[in-house]
Amino acid sequence: MSKAVVLPALRQNLRLLPGAPDEDGAPRWLLFDAVRNKYFALSAEALYLVRHWQAGLAVEHFLLELKQRGHDYAAEEVTAFIDFILSNNLSEARSVDACARLYRQHAAQVLGFWRWLVHHYLFIRIPLFRPDAWLIRWTPRLSWLFEPQTHYLLLSLGLLGLVLVVRQWDSFWATFLHFFTPEGLLLYGLTLAVVKSAHELGHAFAAKRQGCRVASMGIAFLVMFPVLYTDTTDAWRLRSRAGRLRIVTAGVRTELYLALFATFLWNLLPDGPLRSAVFFVATTSWISSLLVNISPFLRFDGYYAFSDWLGIENLQHRAFAFGRWRLRYLLLGLKDPLPEPQSRSRTRLMVYYAWATWLYRLVLFFGIALLVYHLFFKVLGILLFAVEVLWFILLPIGREVSVWWKRRTECAVGAGRLLCWALAGGGLMLSLVPLPVSVPIPAILKAQSEQTLFASEPAIIAEVTVRQGERVEAGQLLLRLESEPLNFELQQVEEELRLAQQLLDRSGSSAREKAGRAITEQQTRRLRERKAGLLARQARLQVRAPFAGRVTQIERLHPGVWVAADMPLLSLADPARLRVEGYLGEQYLDLVGQGSRGVFIADRPGGAALPVVIREVDMGAVFALPYGELGSEYGGRIAVRRIGEDRLVPEAGLYRVAMILDNGVTTVTTDARLPGVVTIEGAPRSWLWYQLRRMLAILIRESGF
Numbered sequence: 001m002s003k004a005v006v007l008p009a010l011r012q013n014l015r016l017l018p019g020a021p022d023e024d025g026a027p028r029w030l031l032f033d034a035v036r037n038k039y040f041a042l043s044a045e046a047l048y049l050v051r052h053w054q055a056g057l058a059v060e061h062f063l064l065e066l067k068q069r070g071h072d073y074a075a076e077e078v079t080a081f082i083d084f085i086l087s088n089n090l091s092e093a094r095s096v097d098a099c100a101r102l103y104r105q106h107a108a109q110v111l112g113f114w115r116w117l118v119h120h121y122l123f124i125r126i127p128l129f130r131p132d133a134w135l136i137r138w139t140p141r142l143s144w145l146f147e148p149q150t151h152y153l154l155l156s157l158g159l160l161g162l163v164l165v166v167r168q169w170d171s172f173w174a175t176f177l178h179f180f181t182p183e184g185l186l187l188y189g190l191t192l193a194v195v196k197s198a199h200e201l202g203h204a205f206a207a208k209r210q211g212c213r214v215a216s217m218g219i220a221f222l223v224m225f226p227v228l229y230t231d232t233t234d235a236w237r238l239r240s241r242a243g244r245l246r247i248v249t250a251g252v253r254t255e256l257y258l259a260l261f262a263t264f265l266w267n268l269l270p271d272g273p274l275r276s277a278v279f280f281v282a283t284t285s286w287i288s289s290l291l292v293n294i295s296p297f298l299r300f301d302g303y304y305a306f307s308d309w310l311g312i313e314n315l316q317h318r319a320f321a322f323g324r325w326r327l328r329y330l331l332l333g334l335k336d337p338l339p340e341p342q343s344r345s346r347t348r349l350m351v352y353y354a355w356a357t358w359l360y361r362l363v364l365f366f367g368i369a370l371l372v373y374h375l376f377f378k379v380l381g382i383l384l385f386a387v388e389v390l391w392f393i394l395l396p397i398g399r400e401v402s403v404w405w406k407r408r409t410e411c412a413v414g415a416g417r418l419l420c421w422a423l424a425g426g427g428l429m430l431s432l433v434p435l436p437v438s439v440p441i442p443a444i445l446k447a448q449s450e451q452t453l454f455a456s457e458p459a460i461i462a463e464v465t466v467r468q469g470e471r472v473e474a475g476q477l478l479l480r481l482e483s484e485p486l487n488f489e490l491q492q493v494e495e496e497l498r499l500a501q502q503l504l505d506r507s508g509s510s511a512r513e514k515a516g517r518a519i520t521e522q523q524t525r526r527l528r529e530r531k532a533g534l535l536a537r538q539a540r541l542q543v544r545a546p547f548a549g550r551v552t553q554i555e556r557l558h559p560g561v562w563v564a565a566d567m568p569l570l571s572l573a574d575p576a577r578l579r580v581e582g583y584l585g586e587q588y589l590d591l592v593g594q595g596s597r598g599v600f601i602a603d604r605p606g607g608a609a610l611p612v613v614i615r616e617v618d619m620g621a622v623f624a625l626p627y628g629e630l631g632s633e634y635g636g637r638i639a640v641r642r643i644g645e646d647r648l649v650p651e652a653g654l655y656r657v658a659m660i661l662d663n664g665v666t667t668v669t670t671d672a673r674l675p676g677v678v679t680i681e682g683a684p685r686s687w688l689w690y691q692l693r694r695m696l697a698i699l700i701r702e703s704g705f
Contacts, residue, residue, distance in 0.1 A: 005079065007062055008091035009055035016042075016050065020239040023311050030237060033090065037215045039236040040088065041313070049073075049081055055092075125229060127216035135208040146209060151257075158260025161282075164267040172266070172279070191277045195255060196228050202254030203230040206247045210238055241308050248305045252293055259283075296353075297360040312350075316357060322347060323354025324400065330420075332404060333412030365392045434684035439591055441657055441678040442630050442637040443582030445600055445610070447573035449547050455563045456540040459483040468554045472545045472572070479557070479569060481541035490534045497527040549574035579660055580612050582678050583622065583630065583638060586653035587694075591682030593617065597662070598680030611662035612678055618656040624649055629675045636675060 011033075019030040019041060029047045031040040042050065048071060054062065059078050066073050085091050144150060165172050204214045212234035220229045235247045262281035269275040292298075296306035299316075307315040321339035328334040338347065369388035373381040459481035466478050503520045554570040563569065580600050584592065592614060599609040625631050625648040631640040633648060640648040659678065 005059045005082065007053060007055055007057050007059065008082065008085060010050070010053060010085065011090055011092050014090060016047075017237055018239065019237070020241065031090070032237070033088075036089075037231070037233050038088075039233065040090075045073075045077075046081060049078070123220060123222055125220040126218050127231070128218040130215065131204060131217050132208075132214050135204055135214055139205055139208045142205065143209075145205075154257045154260050157264040161260065161264030161267055165263060168267075187273055187276055188280055191280045195258060195281055198254050198258060199251040200228045200230045202250040203232055203247060206250035207232045207235055210235070210243045210247060212237065212247070241311065244308050245305060248301050248308065251301055295360075297357045298364075310349075315350075315353070319350040319354040319357070322350040323358065326351045327355075328404070331417075332407070332410075333414060333417055334407060334410055335412065362393060365389075369393075428688075431688035432686050434686045437588075437591055437682040437685050439584070439588045439598075439680045439682040440637075441582035441584050441588075441598075441680065443580050443600060443657075443659070443676060443678045444627050444630065445578060445580050445602060445674040445676060447549070447552075447575055448577040448579040449549060449574040450552075450571070451546060451573075452568050452571045453478070453543055453546075455481065455565060455567045455569060457483060457486075457537065457565050459486075459541055459563060461557055461559050461561045461563065463559060464557055466551050466554070466570075468551050468570075470551050472549065472551060474545055474548045476545045477542060478545055478551070478572075479543035481543065481563070483538075483541060486534065486537055486541075490531065490538065493527055493531045493534060497524065497531060500524045500527060543569060545572055547572070547574060579658070580610075580678060581627075582657040582659060583625070583650070583654040584617065584657045586621070586655065588682060589617075589655065591685060592657075592680050596680050596682070598659075598678050600659075600676055600678045602674040602676035604674060604676075607674070607676075612659040613662055614657055614659050614680070616658040620655070621653040622650065622656055625654075627673070627675070629673070637677065 013034055015032040015034065017030045017032055019028040019039075022028050022041075022043070027044055029042045031042055031050070032038075033040070049066075052062075052066065052069070054065075057065075059075060059082075063073060063075060063078060200217060204217065207214050207230075212232065215231040215233060217228070217230050220227050230251075232247055235244050238244050238247075259282050262278040265278045266275060266282055269278065293300050294302040294305075296302045303315070307313065312318065318340065322342075325336055325339055328336065342350070365388060369385045372388060373385040375381070376384060460483070461479065462482045463480040464478075465480070466472060466476075472478065500520055500523055504517060504524065549572050552571045552573045555568065557563075557569065594614055594616060596614045598612055598614075600612050601607065601609050625638060625640055628634050628636075628646075628648060630636040630638050631648045632638060633640055633642060638654065639651040641651060643649050657678075
């Protein structure tokens with residue numbers, strides 16, 4: 001015979017408080033557990049049970065007493081309420097059985113080290129102090145901060161500061177660049193700590209003004225990153241939704257007010273650390289706070305504000321039930337009843353909110369997995385990455401799929417649902433079919449013969465014989481330079497050579513004169529060699545065209561101008577013979593090769609598509625991009641980062657591709673380099689197989705220690 005269920009004794013330190021009406025306007029009450037600082041909402045029916053609760057009374061007798069008082073409850077309702085009390089530790093342990101049950105509950109809740117680490121390494125909260133007594137003293141003294149006059153004053157100062165900032169925008173932007181220095185980063189950290197402390201104090205003072213107790217303030221670690229927090233659980237006792245919203249939004253409003261005041265102060269302060277600090281408060285501080293706090297998908301300020309605005313408590317838990325209900329109906333045809341009665345518009349809202357939250361969390365958890373992988377050394381990073389992906393992504397999906405499998409016999413397969421599954425299967429099969437891939441290659445169209453001519457040594461321009469754009473022939477004189485030191489040295493050598501020749505002509509036939517003649521002949525040979533070298537240098541000052549082409553660029557040169565050694569003078573190109581040089585991403589290396597054909601389309605509007613043929617693909621990746629117009633620094637398609645003054649390093653692996661115009665193209669000419677893109681029809685490739693290969697390549701690469 002089963003043992004009769006009796007009513008457990010409620011704890012004497014529980015408090016019953018009036019609560020805000022529920023979503024339908026029905027009255028509710030709150031059961032406050034002061035030990036754990038938790039509130040439990042009770043409906044009118046649950047409140048009646050608490051008021052007439054008799055510890056130790058059997059459920060059957062309790063139901064009879066309630067019926068005599070005119071209230072008809074089912075045994076399942078009372079049993080469910082008892083389970084609620086026991087599971088939340090709201091009862092006293094007056095018997096051995098009750099103590100044993102509490103012990104079993106505690107043992108079930110105690111996590112081992114590894115399970116504790118899995119549950120808490122993403123978020124650990126450490127209370128530092130209990131500020132309620134301090135807030136009681138200071139809230140009246142700072143009440144002027146919450147007055148309307150303060151609100152309008154800060155708005156006015158902020159608008160005035162914005163107007164003044166616009167008038168000196170360049171100086172304002174220069175303050176931002178200061179943060180990329182070690183001193184700037186240190187100042188950034190200190191200012192961030194002050195602003196976030198003000199954010200949490202905003203919550204605390206707003207809660208205290210609403211008559212709520214602030215249980216604790218402290219620090220939390222979100223993926224090992226420290227953030228401050230304020231425990232405003234007592235806000236649940238407020239019956240006014242507007243009051244709870246004031247507490248929830250107080251932190252963001254505090255940062256916005258600080259930003260407005262800091263914008264005004266920036267215009268008054270001189271250059272220095274303090275001005276840089278108020279610049280940070282006026283810009284990046286409140287923007288980063290908004291990006292984190294206003295999101296309704298995480299349990300931060302934005303979520304609670306959104307929940308209060310909708311008037312839906314436990315929004316995520318209830319919305320997820322609606323999301324699963326709708327998903328099971330759409331995919332499997334399971335006709336489950338609604339998780340709870342709601343209007344059609346409210347149902348749609350909760351379904352869409354649940355799906356958006358799941359998608360947001362999928363991206364967020366995967367991003368956190370990558371973050372923890374890179375934050376720690378490789379072994380621990382791989383372990384934490386696997387835990388993150390398995391526990392927070394694959395395990396919830398696996399639970400839902402297991403429910404689908406258990407209820408597979410209940411599935412209702414209709415024509416529309418079969419069509420959807422067929423389309424999904426067709427998409428999967430299509431991703432396995434090798435399809436041609438269009439390969440984009442950022443490229444430059446330029447002359448095949450192109451050369452910049454330089455001054456061989458310091459000289460003065462004596463004559464300029466060409467103009468920019470002029471057609472020249474091979475060997476044609478372009479510039480004539482003169483060097484006075486060179487001319488003077490040549491005259492000296494010629495004079496010495498003349499004197500040496502005279503000595504040779506006058507020498508006699510005696511032994512002594514023959515010995516002197518040999519020395520003179522040796523000097524003469526050296527002078528002639530020296531003269532030949534000087535004449536060669538003089539010839540190099542006659543700048544001639546190395547090939548037939550067109551002058552594409554010429555500096556502002558005219559007779560009488562001095563030029564330095566290795567100074568570029570002009571550029572020459574043969575526009576009738578063109579070639580294309582591009583840079584291929586490593587993900588396309590197996591799709592193109594020598595002989596692949598494509599078209600070049602210049603960025604300049606109005607240009608025709610030029611057919612090209614790949615002549616060569618380099619074996620190794622380039623270390624730097626030689627053409628700045630292709631880089632993102634100058635609006636190009638290739639993502640680069642600048643190193644030094646003029647070195648652009650690609651962010652991804654790129655391979656140089658040499659291409660020539662197709663034999664049929666003979667009418668295209670250009671005097672300058674034209675950036676554009678070459679599109680090549682690559683070899684067929686399966687999209688899904690390619691993604692799997694990429695994942696495998698990453699795993700192999702990262703598995704190396």
